[in-house]
Amino acid sequence: MTLNNESDRVKREVLVRVARDLLAGAPEALDRIPLDMRPKGKPFSRCCVYKDRAALRYRVMAALGFRVEDESDELKPLAAYAAEVPSRTRNPEPFISILAEGCSACLESQTTVTNLCRSCLARPCVGNCPKQAVHIKNGRAEIDRDKCVNCGLCAKACSFHAIVQVPLACADACPVDAVGKSEDGRVVIDHERCIRCGRCQKACPFGAIMACSQLADVILKLKAGRTVIALPAPALAGIFPNDRSQLYGALRALGFAAVYDVASGADETARREAAELAERLAAGDGFVTTSCCPAWTETVKRLLPELARFVSHTPSPMRLAAALARADHPEAVLVFIGPCAAKRTEATLAGDPDHVLTAEELGALLVAAGIDVDGCAPAEAVRAGSRAGLRFAVSGGVAAAVAGRFGPGVAPKPYVINGLSPKMIRLLATFAKTGKAPGQLVEVMCCEGGCTAGPCSFEDPARAVARLNALA
Amino acid sequence: MVHLQICQGTTCYVMGAAQLASLATTLPDDLRGRVRVTGCRCLGLCRDGAFGGAPYVTLDGEPLACATTESVLAALRARLA
Numbered sequence: 001m002t003l004n005n006e007s008d009r010v011k012r013e014v015l016v017r018v019a020r021d022l023l024a025g026a027p028e029a030l031d032r033i034p035l036d037m038r039p040k041g042k043p044f045s046r047c048c049v050y051k052d053r054a055a056l057r058y059r060v061m062a063a064l065g066f067r068v069e070d071e072s073d074e075l076k077p078l079a080a081y082a083a084e085v086p087s088r089t090r091n092p093e094p095f096i097s098i099l100a101e102g103c104s105a106c107l108e109s110q111t112t113v114t115n116l117c118r119s120c121l122a123r124p125c126v127g128n129c130p131k132q133a134v135h136i137k138n139g140r141a142e143i144d145r146d147k148c149v150n151c152g153l154c155a156k157a158c159s160f161h162a163i164v165q166v167p168l169a170c171a172d173a174c175p176v177d178a179v180g181k182s183e184d185g186r187v188v189i190d191h192e193r194c195i196r197c198g199r200c201q202k203a204c205p206f207g208a209i210m211a212c213s214q215l216a217d218v219i220l221k222l223k224a225g226r227t228v229i230a231l232p233a234p235a236l237a238g239i240f241p242n243d244r245s246q247l248y249g250a251l252r253a254l255g256f257a258a259v260y261d262v263a264s265g266a267d268e269t270a271r272r273e274a275a276e277l278a279e280r281l282a283a284g285d286g287f288v289t290t291s292c293c294p295a296w297t298e299t300v301k302r303l304l305p306e307l308a309r310f311v312s313h314t315p316s317p318m319r320l321a322a323a324l325a326r327a328d329h330p331e332a333v334l335v336f337i338g339p340c341a342a343k344r345t346e347a348t349l350a351g352d353p354d355h356v357l358t359a360e361e362l363g364a365l366l367v368a369a370g371i372d373v374d375g376c377a378p379a380e381a382v383r384a385g386s387r388a389g390l391r392f393a394v395s396g397g398v399a400a401a402v403a404g405r406f407g408p409g410v411a412p413k414p415y416v417i418n419g420l421s422p423k424m425i426r427l428l429a430t431f432a433k434t435g436k437a438p439g440q441l442v443e444v445m446c447c448e449g450g451c452t453a454g455p456c457s458f459e460d461p462a463r464a465v466a467r468l469n470a471l472a
Numbered sequence: 473m474v475h476l477q478i479c480q481g482t483t484c485y486v487m488g489a490a491q492l493a494s495l496a497t498t499l500p501d502d503l504r505g506r507v508r509v510t511g512c513r514c515l516g517l518c519r520d521g522a523f524g525g526a527p528y529v530t531l532d533g534e535p536l537a538c539a540t541t542e543s544v545l546a547a548l549r550a551r552l553a
Contacts, residue, residue: 009487014486106507241480363485363486364481365483366482367486367487367526370483371482372482374514375514460483460490460491460494463490463493
């Protein structure tokens, strides 16, 4: 999936329009969004303009923070949903919601012979199949569905590329096998297994896997005059192409009362984690894993409970930055902003910060408010982080920051897991079994590349990393 | 030589200019050396056409709305033909 595509654009346009109506204090306009985006007589993307509008209505619902699964009345106006936002005391969890009407019911991953098959003499497809599932019939290779295990060896062996493996975007993207199909072929998510990483949401070309946003809560609290404090993640410094102080100026222009850099929380995480590591290694533990990635800690909780005793007890940078802000402003509304999907769950379960916005949602809010970051007066964070704290957003950065707290010659050996995959999860399970790992400090980040490659961004991860490297 | 300017204003960047920025390094062979790619600050075009027209680029100063890699390449080829 390319970084920006039409599906992402539609999602962003919905967020912008919702934010604009709420900022204008015109929730009654929300019901017009599907019509405005798909006017009569103009092009549509699904079968007809009406299906597009129906799908858009559900997207607005998710943008307001409501799960489609909870819909009780199809005629309930979107404005009525918006009216419920101020009295909401808990963020939606699980935050993922399925737009079943949008799901194309793609086929399960399968290997298929195309008409490029020439029924050659060599027939490596037949010879290389470990399950004897391929045979030649009517001058063409055929795959026995009951025997095929989708290994793809026949596709690799074919000299003509005549055999293809048709992917199932959502399920193939899931690192923990939590995405499946209902009887009618539509996507279903096992929320007990799901680690909230957001990859399926990014991968679905139909945008059928949606996230319930907390954008409406934040906008309405800003408008109500509450003291709202922004906690920008280190990754934001790489994702926005602007000067960081101007990005903070843009947050102030949006109405955030103060900015507490999450990199300052990262510095505190590194300090505490180093102390904890020294203590635990002295007590005889073989290794400790990092705890800052919420998709990783969810993985441990749901799939690798035997590894739980090796995970650091140190709170994440988000939570420590929230604690710093909370100490200064006990009554304030705290809003973490970053490219991560899973932080929503971490914040909801911890109870603080109050809300999580994604980088994409902040972008939509700026667009809706008509704020150009380059035109904003610079502002400083009340708490700023160090360079090492900023590097928490890049794979290897957490291990480096923790190791940097030790004196020369006594630093623990780091081992970095750059991206969770079924293979990496199996590897981590062996660490739990043996009580040993290739390093004393095992850094785990779910997203390959680190948080800068998080699913809720609009920037090319490589460029975000380059920008962050130039800063730190 | 065509001058392609990619708007880096916040609206354009969020709505998809982030993807266009890579055009500077990934121009196809037939266009390489014939296009000068630069970024620029907000052109102000989003204010008239609303964000729905973002991201904007300009080709020798002429604006192109709803720019995608595909539409930009097509416009460049049309101009150079």
